[in-house]
Amino acid sequence: MTDKTEIPVMIEREQDPKRTNPLAHVFDELVKFCRSRSMFMLHYCTGCGAIELPPAMTSRFDMERLGIQPMVTPRQADILLVTGYVSVKTLKRIILTYEQMSSPKYVVGICSCTVNGGMYWQSYATAKKLDEYLPIDLYIAGCMPRPEAVIEGMQKLMADIRSGKASNWKDYYRNYDYYLGNQQHLFGENWQTPTDVIGEARNYSLEGPGTTGEHTQLLEQYQQPLEPITTHFRIGESVTVSGEEDT
Amino acid sequence: MTELTTTEIIIESILMPIVAFVIGLFMVLMMRKIAARIQRRVGPPVLQPIYDIVKLYGKNTQTSHGWMHDIGIVMAVGGYVAAEAMLPVPGLNGIAEKGGLIVLTYMIMIPSLGLALGVGQCANPNGSIGISRALTAMLAYDIPFVIVVFGVAWHFGTTNLVEIIAAQQAAGPSGWGASQMPLLAIAGLFALQGMLGKQPFEIYIAPAEIATGPMVEMSGKYLGGLFVMQCLQIYTAAVLYATLFLGGGENWLSFLVKIFAVVAIPMSIAFVFPRYKTEDLIRLLWNWPVMLGLLGLAFVMN
Numbered sequence: 001m002t003d004k005t006e007i008p009v010m011i012e013r014e015q016d017p018k019r020t021n022p023l024a025h026v027f028d029e030l031v032k033f034c035r036s037r038s039m040f041m042l043h044y045c046t047g048c049g050a051i052e053l054p055p056a057m058t059s060r061f062d063m064e065r066l067g068i069q070p071m072v073t074p075r076q077a078d079i080l081l082v083t084g085y086v087s088v089k090t091l092k093r094i095i096l097t098y099e100q101m102s103s104p105k106y107v108v109g110i111c112s113c114t115v116n117g118g119m120y121w122q123s124y125a126t127a128k129k130l131d132e133y134l135p136i137d138l139y140i141a142g143c144m145p146r147p148e149a150v151i152e153g154m155q156k157l158m159a160d161i162r163s164g165k166a167s168n169w170k171d172y173y174r175n176y177d178y179y180l181g182n183q184q185h186l187f188g189e190n191w192q193t194p195t196d197v198i199g200e201a202r203n204y205s206l207e208g209p210g211t212t213g214e215h216t217q218l219l220e221q222y223q224q225p226l227e228p229i230t231t232h233f234r235i236g237e238s239v240t241v242s243g244e245e246d247t
Numbered sequence: 248m249t250e251l252t253t254t255e256i257i258i259e260s261i262l263m264p265i266v267a268f269v270i271g272l273f274m275v276l277m278m279r280k281i282a283a284r285i286q287r288r289v290g291p292p293v294l295q296p297i298y299d300i301v302k303l304y305g306k307n308t309q310t311s312h313g314w315m316h317d318i319g320i321v322m323a324v325g326g327y328v329a330a331e332a333m334l335p336v337p338g339l340n341g342i343a344e345k346g347g348l349i350v351l352t353y354m355i356m357i358p359s360l361g362l363a364l365g366v367g368q369c370a371n372p373n374g375s376i377g378i379s380r381a382l383t384a385m386l387a388y389d390i391p392f393v394i395v396v397f398g399v400a401w402h403f404g405t406t407n408l409v410e411i412i413a414a415q416q417a418a419g420p421s422g423w424g425a426s427q428m429p430l431l432a433i434a435g436l437f438a439l440q441g442m443l444g445k446q447p448f449e450i451y452i453a454p455a456e457i458a459t460g461p462m463v464e465m466s467g468k469y470l471g472g473l474f475v476m477q478c479l480q481i482y483t484a485a486v487l488y489a490t491l492f493l494g495g496g497e498n499w500l501s502f503l504v505k506i507f508a509v510v511a512i513p514m515s516i517a518f519v520f521p522r523y524k525t526e527d528l529i530r531l532l533w534n535w536p537v538m539l540g541l542l543g544l545a546f547v548m549n
C-alpha cells in the first residue's frame with residue numbers, strides 16, 4: 001500500500017490562455033451552478049445502505065426538490081453512489097461503471113463499509129477503503145446513515161460542486177498509476193478495463209507525473225486490443241444444446 | 248388575411264420553435280410536478296428542466312458512437328423543429344398554410360426514425376430492444392391517430408390547419424371539434440397518450456427493465472438533445488390536439504390554458520398506472536380507440 005504522503009502534490013495552473021470570449025467566466029459559473037443543481041445519480045446498491053435510499057427519494061424526504069434524480073445507466077449519471085460493503089468481485093463492476101461515466105463525475109461512499117470496511121474489516125474478500133481504488137468526493141458514514149444524513153451529505157456535495165472543490169475525478173487521471181496499482185494488487189496483474197484512461201487524461205490535458213508509471217507499464221504488457229463482438233446465426237440447421245437430450 | 252412576405256415567414260419559422268421550446272420547458276416542469284403531487288412529494292424547483300439541459304450540454308465528456316449517432320439526434324430534434332413551424336399559434340402562422348395536416352403527420356414521425364438510426368449505431372442491446380418497441384408502439388398509436396386526422400379533415404373539408412382553426416373559432420365552443428366529434432376526440436386522447444410515450448404505454452422506456460431503452464447510451468449533449476426533444480414533443484402533441492378539437496387559440500391566454508389542460512390529462516393518468524407489455528399495448532390501441540374512431544368516422548361521414 002502506497003503511503004499517501006509520498007504522492008507529489010500537483011499545483012493547479014490557471015485555465016489555458018486560449019479563451020478570448022469575455023463571457024467565458026459567466027458561462028463557467030452558469031455551468032457550475034447548473035451542475036450543482038442537477039445531479040443524476042447512479043446508485044450501486046451493494047449492501048444495507050440501499051435500504052435508506054428509497055425513503056430519501058420518495059415522498060418522505062423527496063430528493064427531487066434538490067434536483068437529484070435517479071438514473072439507470074452510467075452514461076447518463078453524474079454521481080456514483082456506492083452504498084455498502086464492496087467485495088473484490090463487486091469492485092471490478094464498480095470500476096467498469098465508473099470509467100463509463102462522463103466527466104465531471106463524482107463518487108459518494110455511503111456507510112461505514114466504504115470508509116474502512118466496517119463490520120467486514122476482517123473479511124478476506126472485501127475491499128476496505130474505497131478511496132484506494134476510486135477517487136471519492138464524499139463519504140457519508142454511519143451504519144446505515146439515515147435519509148437525513150444522506151440528504152445533508154448531498155447538500156455538502158452540491159456546495160462543493162458549486163465552489164469547484166469537488167474535482168476528484170481529475171485526480172483519477174492525474175494519479176492513475178496509484179489507483180491502477182491498488183486495483184492490480186487485488187485483481188492480479190492482468191487486470192484491464194475497456195476504457196483507455198491514459199488516452200482520456202491526454203484528451204483533457206490532465207496528464208501528470210502520476211498518470212503513468214510501473215503499474216501502467218504492466219497494463220500495457222497485458223493489454224489486449226478490443227475487438228468487435230461477432231454474432232453468428234445458423235439458419236436452417238438444427239442446433240443441439242449439450243446436456244439436453246430427448247427423452 | 249394578408250399574404251406574408253418571405254422575410255416574415257423566415258422570422259416566424261425561427262420564432263415559433265423558440266416559443267415552443269420555452270412553453271415545452273414549463274410543460275416538462277408541470278409533468279414532473281404532477282408526478283410529484285400524485286406521489287405526495289414537493290417536486291423539482293421551477294427552473295429544474297433548464298438546469299438539467301444546461302448541465303448536460305456543459306459536460307466535459309461527450310461520448311459519440313459515430314456520425315450516425317450524431318445525425319440521429321439532429322433528426323430527432325429537427326423533425327419537431329420543422330413541425331413547430333407548421334403549427335399555428337396566436338399571431339404566428341409560419342408556413343402552416345403551405346404545410347397542412349398531412350405533412351405535419353409525416354413530420355412528427357421523423358424523430359422516432361432518427362432516434363432508431365442513432366440508437367442502432369450505439370450497438371447496445373437494451374437500446375435496440377427499446378427502439379424496436381418504440382417503433383412497434385408508433386405503429387400501434389398511428390392507426391387511431393390517422394383515423395382521427397382523417398375524420399377531422401373530412402369534417403372541416405380541408406387539411407389546412409389555419410382554416411380548421413378559423414372554422415372552429417367562427418362557430419364558437421359548440422362548433423369545436425370536441426363538441427362536433429366527441430368519439431374522435433376520445434380516440435385522439437388515446438393516441439396522445441401513446442404519442443407522448445407515457446404510462447401505461449411506456450414499455451419502450453422501462454427504466455427498471457431495459458435501462459431507458461433508446462436513451463441507454465446517450466450522455467452529455469446527446470441526452471440534452473433528447474431532453475430538448477421531449478419539450479418539443481409534448482408541446483407539439485398538445486398544440487395539435489388543441490388545434491383539431493379545441494378551436495386553437497383565440498389569444499395567448501386561452502391558447503396557453505388549452506394546451507396546458509391538454510397535457511395535464513395524459514400526465515394525470517400516467518403516474519397512477521404501471522405499463523403494458525408490447526403485445527397488450529398493440530391489442531389495446533388497435534381495439535378501443537380504433538373502434539371509437541371508426542364509429543366517430545361513421546357519424547362524421549354520414
